[in-house]
Amino acid sequence: MNITEKTRRIKNLALEAGFDKTGVAAAAVLPQAQYLKTWLAEGRHGEMQWMENYLDKRLDIRKLYPQARSVIMVAHNYFTPHQHSADKSTGKISRYAWGRDYHTIIKKKLKRLLQEFKELDPKIEGQIFCDTAPVQEKLWAVQAGLGWQGKNTNLLTKGFGSWLFLGGIVINQELEYDDPLPDYCGNCTACIDACPTSALKPYQLDARRCLSYLTIEYWNKPIPSEFFSKMNNWVFGCDICQDVCPWNRKAKPTAEPKYHPSPENRAPKLQALAELDEAAFKKRFKKSPVFRAKFQNFLRNVKIISGLGI
Numbered sequence: 001m002n003i004t005e006k007t008r009r010i011k012n013l014a015l016e017a018g019f020d021k022t023g024v025a026a027a028a029v030l031p032q033a034q035y036l037k038t039w040l041a042e043g044r045h046g047e048m049q050w051m052e053n054y055l056d057k058r059l060d061i062r063k064l065y066p067q068a069r070s071v072i073m074v075a076h077n078y079f080t081p082h083q084h085s086a087d088k089s090t091g092k093i094s095r096y097a098w099g100r101d102y103h104t105i106i107k108k109k110l111k112r113l114l115q116e117f118k119e120l121d122p123k124i125e126g127q128i129f130c131d132t133a134p135v136q137e138k139l140w141a142v143q144a145g146l147g148w149q150g151k152n153t154n155l156l157t158k159g160f161g162s163w164l165f166l167g168g169i170v171i172n173q174e175l176e177y178d179d180p181l182p183d184y185c186g187n188c189t190a191c192i193d194a195c196p197t198s199a200l201k202p203y204q205l206d207a208r209r210c211l212s213y214l215t216i217e218y219w220n221k222p223i224p225s226e227f228f229s230k231m232n233n234w235v236f237g238c239d240i241c242q243d244v245c246p247w248n249r250k251a252k253p254t255a256e257p258k259y260h261p262s263p264e265n266r267a268p269k270l271q272a273l274a275e276l277d278e279a280a281f282k283k284r285f286k287k288s289p290v291f292r293a294k295f296q297n298f299l300r301n302v303k304i305i306s307g308l309g310i
């Protein structure tokens, strides 16, 4: 099988597995990856010390997987045709966390996909990743031609907007590579203007000011009171800089039933959330991305919102 045919069949397998977009990049150092060093040096990752780990691997995928030749990137659409509730007695949970945890869904698909690659060519060896390895997934998705990184720093596409989860497989074989796409943000600054905490400047995020970070990754500390009035009922994550993006108006509903919201996650009553004890939290959110926040931090978020929002 020649390289063109192998690449074509690998991409077809990825689409047949249910992924919405796929593309391939050569495993090399990406110049844009170096921005991560500045981001960390300026402390913009806040308390996410795990982002400092394995920096060499985040900057060069061949340090993560020495046999690396190609990076096959996939994107999975999670958009469902529902809106956030404007009812102040409810909390807002980010769209990405309305359904089941994407890590489980995507990792299962990627494992099966790698097996299928090996059936196609027994010489193929590889490693899967979906938030599970020190890889800058958005940059690899850009390099593999899936889309461009918007000014809100998310991977953005013409067909699906930014409502996409990312994952990939790094393999030991050369393939034919896709070209990165142009940046279609143009003069738009809607995401930057709409961010309630001024966490964004073009293509750069200060996580310390981002509600997504503060409500999900900022553990065991009180959220600084300057953000209370900006939280606008976001108890877990934040979708504002995506909701205002013009490219997201063209989003199509996902074909994955597991990303559809359970009614209790899309617009949960704040009072019911405030009454959860740890066991009830675990039972309710065990299979949801919300579990990541941990009970005490989730409760902290709910209490802040309840104090201001009702």
Ligand code: B12
Pocket: 032, 033, 034, 035, 036, 039, 048, 051, 094, 095, 096, 130, 131, 132, 133, 134, 135, 136, 137, 138, 139, 149, 152, 153, 154, 155, 156, 162, 163, 164, 165, 166, 167, 202, 203, 204, 205, 207, 210, 212, 213, 216, 217, 236, 237, 238, 239, 241
């Ligand atoms: C850490 C992290 C976070 C942090 C930091 C976010 C961030 N922007 O980096 C926090 C907790 C805030 C976060 C929030 C969210 N996250 Co997150 N997160 C990650 C994670 C684990 C690493 C990202 C990373 O490497 N950041 C490092 C910084 C430096 O990267 P960056 O901001 O993108 O900066 C790059 C460019 O902007 C550019 N750059 C930087 N400076 C400059 C300057 C100039 C002049 C230029 C031109 C370029 C440039 O180079 C940088 C280097 O890569 C990835 C998974 C992964 N392993 O990749 C998921 C990931 C990025 N998150 C994801 C999601 C869904 C979210 C949220 C939408 C969830 C939500 N609704 O609350 C929000 C989005 C907030 C936002 N506007 O970014 C998805 C994004 C999918 C997509 N379509 O892009 C990912 C890929 C997870 C996944 N596997 O699907 N996240």
Ligand code: SF4
Pocket: 152, 194, 195, 196, 197, 198, 199, 200, 205, 209, 210, 211, 212, 213, 237, 238, 239, 240, 241, 242
């Ligand atoms: S997720 Fe919310 S707080 Fe974070 S950058 Fe986007 S709009 Fe701002």
Ligand code: SF4
Pocket: 150, 151, 152, 153, 156, 184, 185, 186, 188, 189, 190, 191, 192, 241, 244, 245, 246, 247
């Ligand atoms: S809102 Fe505008 S500037 Fe921001 S990511 Fe979308 S198109 Fe780009």
